[in-house]
Amino acid sequence: MAKLSDFRVRVEDALANEEVRGNFRKAMDGLMSRRLDQFPDEAELERLRTQAMAIRSNSLDNLPDLLEKLETNLTKNGIQVHWAETVEEANQHVLAIMNKHNAKSMIKGKSMVSEEMGLNHFMEELGIECLESDLGEFIIQLDGEMPSHIIMPAIHKNKRQIAKLFQEKFPDIPYTEDVDELTQTARKILREKFFNAPVGLSGVNFAVAETGTLCLVENEGNGRMSTTVPPVHIAVTGIEKVVEKLSDVPPLMSILTRSATAQPITTYVNMISSPRKEGEMDGPKEVHLVLLDNGRSNIYSDPELLATLRCIRCGACINHCPVYVRVGGHSYGTVYPGPIGTVLEPQKDGLKAHGELAQASSLCGACGEVCPVRIPLPSLINRLRYEGVRQDQSSTKDSGSRRKTAEALTWKGWSFAAQHPLIYNTGASAAASFRKLMPSKMGAWTRVRTAPPIAAKTLHQQLKAKGIDNE
Amino acid sequence: MSKARNNIINRLRTTKPEPCHFSERDHLSRFNWDKEERINRFVERMVAVRAEIIHASKDDWAEKIAEICQEKRLKNMLVSPETAQGKVLYNMVDQLPDLQSYDHEIEDWKSEMFNQTDAGFTTTLGGIAETGSLILWPTKHEPRLMSLVPPVHIALLDTNQLYTTFSEVVKEQGWVDKGMPTNALLVSGPSKSADIEQTLAYGVHGPKELVVVLIS
Numbered sequence: 260m261a262k263l264s265d266f267r268v269r270v271e272d273a274l275a276n277e278e279v280r281g282n283f284r285k286a287m288d289g290l291m292s293r294r295l296d297q298f299p300d301e302a303e304l305e306r307l308r309t310q311a312m313a314i315r316s317n318s319l320d321n322l323p324d325l326l327e328k329l330e331t332n333l334t335k336n337g338i339q340v341h342w343a344e345t346v347e348e349a350n351q352h353v354l355a356i357m358n359k360h361n362a363k364s365m366i367k368g369k370s371m372v373s374e375e376m377g378l379n380h381f382m383e384e385l386g387i388e389c390l391e392s393d394l395g396e397f398i399i400q401l402d403g404e405m406p407s408h409i410i411m412p413a414i415h416k417n418k419r420q421i422a423k424l425f426q427e428k429f430p431d432i433p434y435t436e437d438v439d440e441l442t443q444t445a446r447k448i449l450r451e452k453f454f455n456a457p458v459g460l461s462g463v464n465f466a467v468a469e470t471g472t473l474c475l476v477e478n479e480g481n482g483r484m485s486t487t488v489p490p491v492h493i494a495v496t497g498i499e500k501v502v503e504k505l506s507d508v509p510p511l512m513s514i515l516t517r518s519a520t521a522q523p524i525t526t527y528v529n530m531i532s533s534p535r536k537e538g539e540m541d542g543p544k545e546v547h548l549v550l551l552d553n554g555r556s557n558i559y560s561d562p563e564l565l566a567t568l569r570c571i572r573c574g575a576c577i578n579h580c581p582v583y584v585r586v587g588g589h590s591y592g593t594v595y596p597g598p599i600g601t602v603l604e605p606q607k608d609g610l611k612a613h614g615e616l617a618q619a620s621s622l623c624g625a626c627g628e629v630c631p632v633r634i635p636l637p638s639l640i641n642r643l644r645y646e647g648v649r650q651d652q653s654s655t656k657d658s659g660s661r662r663k664t665a666e667a668l669t670w671k672g673w674s675f676a677a678q679h680p681l682i683y684n685t686g687a688s689a690a691a692s693f694r695k696l697m698p699s700k701m702g703a704w705t706r707v708r709t710a711p712p713i714a715a716k717t718l719h720q721q722l723k724a725k726g727i728d729n730e
Numbered sequence: 731m732s733k734a735r736n737n738i739i740n741r742l743r744t745t746k747p748e749p750c751h752f753s754e755r756d757h758l759s760r761f762n763w764d765k766e767e768r769i770n771r772f773v774e775r776m777v778a779v780r781a782e783i784i785h786a787s788k789d790d791w792a793e794k795i796a797e798i799c800q801e802k803r804l805k806n807m808l809v810s811p812e813t814a815q816g817k818v819l820y821n822m823v824d825q826l827p828d829l830q831s832y833d834h835e836i837e838d839w840k841s842e843m844f845n846q847t848d849a850g851f852t853t854t855l856g857g858i859a860e861t862g863s864l865i866l867w868p869t870k871h872e873p874r875l876m877s878l879v880p881p882v883h884i885a886l887l888d889t890n891q892l893y894t895t896f897s898e899v900v901k902e903q904g905w906v907d908k909g910m911p912t913n914a915l916l917v918s919g920p921s922k923s924a925d926i927e928q929t930l931a932y933g934v935h936g937p938k939e940l941v942v943v944l945i946s
């Protein structure tokens with residue numbers, strides 16, 4: 260039997276883990292029904308999605324100009340801009356800033372781009388501590404795990420598991436499964452870290468070109484802490500996050516938070532336009548923005564795949580995905596899981612590494628229906644399946660690399676037969692006549708299923724017997 | 731100019747995506763709420779996220795704040811002596827906890843701020859009815875951490891400054907023309923998290939309690 264890929268091994272493990280499956284099911288069911296409550300008027304929701312798509316499309320249409328404008332305005336405001344083509348380069352930018360300040364640690368607000376950069380790992384190798392301060396990120400960091408969801412990183416754990424983890428890591432604090440008490444423990448530990456951290460790092464939800472403003476949404480206040488208390492703030496983000504106007508932000512933000520966590524707005528919307536000015540009493544004295552490409556400009560060159568870059572990272576496609584809810588976030592083995600990960604990761608890191616994800620979809624269409632910026636996720640997944648085995652129209656890395664000669668030949672033969680009735684009918688009758696000879700085990704598919712028997716007569720023969728003949 | 735920058739911009743410039751023709755981009759405020767409706771919506775949203783709402787008038791808001799301080803047994807509170815509202819509070823110190831002003835850089839008194847400050851009082855630039863949000867533009871008199879580090883945040887909101895949506899605020903208050911401040915904030919409730927099993931817990935990193943004094 261062929262060796263299972265790493266992805267399939269992880270999927271099988273995940274499917275066998277009932278506790279984790281239960282955690283995901285419960286969370287996703289809640290998220291789906293609460294999101295629906297946020298959009299009681301369906302026609303209105305469709306209008307808002309069109310508006311949000313239009314805003315993001317406009318940003319992408321003018322991306323190079325807007326990035327230049329963003330840089331000009333940020334620089335004018337005193338925010339230093341750094342460009343990185345690769346994650347290595349982005350990490351080096353952050354490192355240079357750390358070194359300049361002799362900083363040996365940083366406190367982090369939530370940032371998926373920093374996960375993409377593998378920033379924590381990179382810094383820790385160099386003896387620099389990166390402490391996650393978002394409660395969910397803090398929990399999984401304690402356990403040495405990756406986020407299993409882009410919005411709710413610790414969603415795979417239940418409170419009993421978290422209570423046990425806290426007991427193991429902080430033996431002095433009495434065991435509790437009370438969510439409030441667990442939260443207060445984290446608050447106490449992290450306050451001290453905010454207090455001492457020389458550098459704070461955060462992501463960005465929207466970067467406004469018109470005013471040179473970085474917008475961050477969050478509920479806990481750790482984002483505000485990370486961007487206000489330490490003397491240096493470093494923001495990292497992808498080049499696609501820019502929007503043209505400040506007036507683009509309110510509608511996008513509103514559909515973002517409602518799609519993500521079913522909140523009309525997050526507790527904090529934090530808009531940063533400059534470092535501490537003369538006479539101001541707090542805020543970082545230096546603010547940096549690292550703009551990361553990492554394959555995005557390549558995605559940009561394909562008129563269909565370009566839609567991927569509209570994503571505002573709300574996670575709704577993940578919450579509604581019937582595959583994700585069963586296999587969980589870690590099975591994907593990528594930074595971004597679920598439908599958006601399935602579309603983004605192979606384009607970022609190549610089809611050889613992650614092209615298999617496109618197979619892990621039933622193409623049910625739920626993701627495309629809920630996406631607030633109308634990214635046609637199912638079509639893009641289909642496109643990547645095609646790219647995996649064909650090289651003809653692609654700019655995606657490693658296109659054609661998933662092509663298997665036997666499979667390709669089989670399909671070629673099939674398509675030839677389907678176009679030649681004589682061959683097709685002879686083949687079909689032969690299959691029916693010799694059906695007893697069909698082996699009961701036929702590869703991976705029959706490992707956990709019984710193969711259906713071939714009928715004694717072909718469909719054509721059965722119809723003919725009924726007097727229906729279309730030939 | 732950095733090499734990375736030029737490479738990225740040049741790569742992007744080789745493509746010209748189909749321009750989008752959606753006029754929907756500017757489709758704006760969808761509601762037609764009068765003042766009373768705005769107040770009701772605002773209060774409803776705030777209460778839903780466990781903020782406390784205190785109704786007051788132009789003449790008695792300061793006394794209401796004194797009552798809140800007593801009720802919460804606050805020992806001290808950060809108040810700016812420079813704002814008009816702060817001046818009112820400094821004129822009645824005998825009814826209030828120890829008032830402190832945030833008039834030196836955070837580095838000089840970080841430990842007191844983090845460990846000994848009970849509450850922060852701030853003014854606001856208005857509120858948003860749709861989402862139940864306060865608009866804050868911190869200044870050197872009312873700095874950024876005043877509404878973040880102390881466990882209780884008390885904010886004053888004039889109902890005449892209650893807008894319908896965030897879009898409306900950006901437009902009517904002329905944010906772009908005025909120029910954005912170092913930090914602009916929307917605050918919609920006390921700090922919270924649902925990261926543990928989707929169960930809401932309040933007071934994660936920011937204030938555990940938010941009190942909004944509404945002046946009608």
Ligand code: SF4
Nearest residue numbers: 570571573574576630
């Ligand atoms: S693809 Fe759409 S639904 Fe998925 S995270 Fe991005 S914006 Fe949200």
